[in-house]
Amino acid sequence: MQSPAPFARIGTRGSPLALAQAKLVRRLLCEAHGVGEDEIAIEVFSTGGDRSQAANVELATIGGKGVFTKEIDDALLAGRIDIGVHSSKDVATGMPEGMALAAFLEREDVRDAFLSVKVQSIDHLPERARFGTSSIRRAAQALRLRPDLEIVPFRGNVHTRLNKLLEGVADATLLAMAGLNRLEEAHRATAILDTQNFMPAPAQGAIGLAVRSDDDRFRSVVTALDHAPTHAAILAERTMLAVLDGSCRTPVGAFTSGSGAGLTLKGExxxxxxxxxxxxxASGATPEALGQKVGKFLLEQAGPDWVRQWMA
Known part of the structure; x- marks a missing residue:
């Protein structure tokens, strides 16, 4: 006798952080809809972004943000899974046709953490210290404070990067506090950075749930988990990013505070x-309008010549 179809099939990457996020989504779906964990399947996908990590290849050279979602997106559109679970900062601003980010879990800590086994802060790093990161935003923000630093490629999951610090591949790095918290590794943070000097990536710290645009059933299923203030903040930040044509080639930061009519978006x-x-x-009540306004303010400040060089 054929087994009954599961209530839902979740697609995720296979890193420890991605699996932790997928299991969190599964638990919340079970609680919201009164089903058992055995009724929600988790399908693990190896993405192009994952496969490129061993070679320490920069993301910008292999396609940018979408390299961590493409295989999951393809499976979703083909009907092999019902829900894609993503770190929202990894989702390209231009999503594949037929897909929608329908819900966001409540946002975790948006800040970056400084990690080092040698010093307590970026200010204490010695001259020409090796600063490990694959993020051009983090590299640019670190160089703004310490232009003497040598930026070295630094990819891998959280534990891989922690091991690289112990092996001396770099003297320090930055990781998202959200990921450390979800892996119960917050104690690894040497210092937590302020959002003024180290503005986080747009959508950092938020788990996004993707469904097929025409799938009303699963849109309703995931909407039960949607955190409205987080949804509004991520929508504002992703709209700003779209105005800037932001990708892994462009150093962009964003931070949204408040909720409802008191929403405030800062961009960099x-x-x-x-x-x-x-x-x-800027502040306002409509996330899309707020993102448009801040994005346009940034482009106006930078001017067309600088922007063309920046986007080349």
Whole structure:
């Protein structure tokens, strides 16, 4: 006798953090809809972003943000899974046709953490210290404060990067506090950075749930988990990013605070060396309009010549 179809099939990457996020989503879905964990299947996918990590290849050279979601997106559109679970900052601003980010779990800590086994802060790093990161935003923000630093490629999951620090591949790195918290590794943070000097990536700290655009059933299923203030903040930040045409080639930061009519979005763009940067801020009640406004403010400040060079 054929087994009954599961209540839902979740698609995720296979890293410890991605699996922790998928299991969190499964638990919340079970609680919201009164089903057992055995009724929600978790399908694990190896993405192009995952496969490129061993070679320490920069994300910008292999396709940018979408390299961590493509295989999951393809499976979703083909009907092999019902829900894609993503770190929202990894989702490209231009999503594949037929897909929608329908819900966001309540946002975790948005801040970056400084990690080192040698010093207590970025200020204490010695001259020409090796700063490990694969994020051009983090590299630019670090170079803004410490232009002497040597930026070295630094990819892998959280535990891989922690091991690289112990092996001396780099003297320090930055990781998202959200990931450390979800892996119960917050104690690894040497210092937690302020959002003024180290504005997080747009959508950092939020788990996004993708469904097929025309699938009303699973849109309803995931909407039960949607956290409205987080949804509004991520929508504002992703709209700003779209205005800037942001990708893994562009150093962009964003931070949203407040909720409802008191929503405030701060945005930042930087040169790769961190020596030129522009910030803008606006408040409002409509996330899309807010993102449009801050994005346009940033482009107006930077000017067409600088923007063309930045986006080249």
């Amino acid at each position: 763009i930087l040169s790769l060396d961190g020596q030129t940067s522009f910030q803008a801020e």
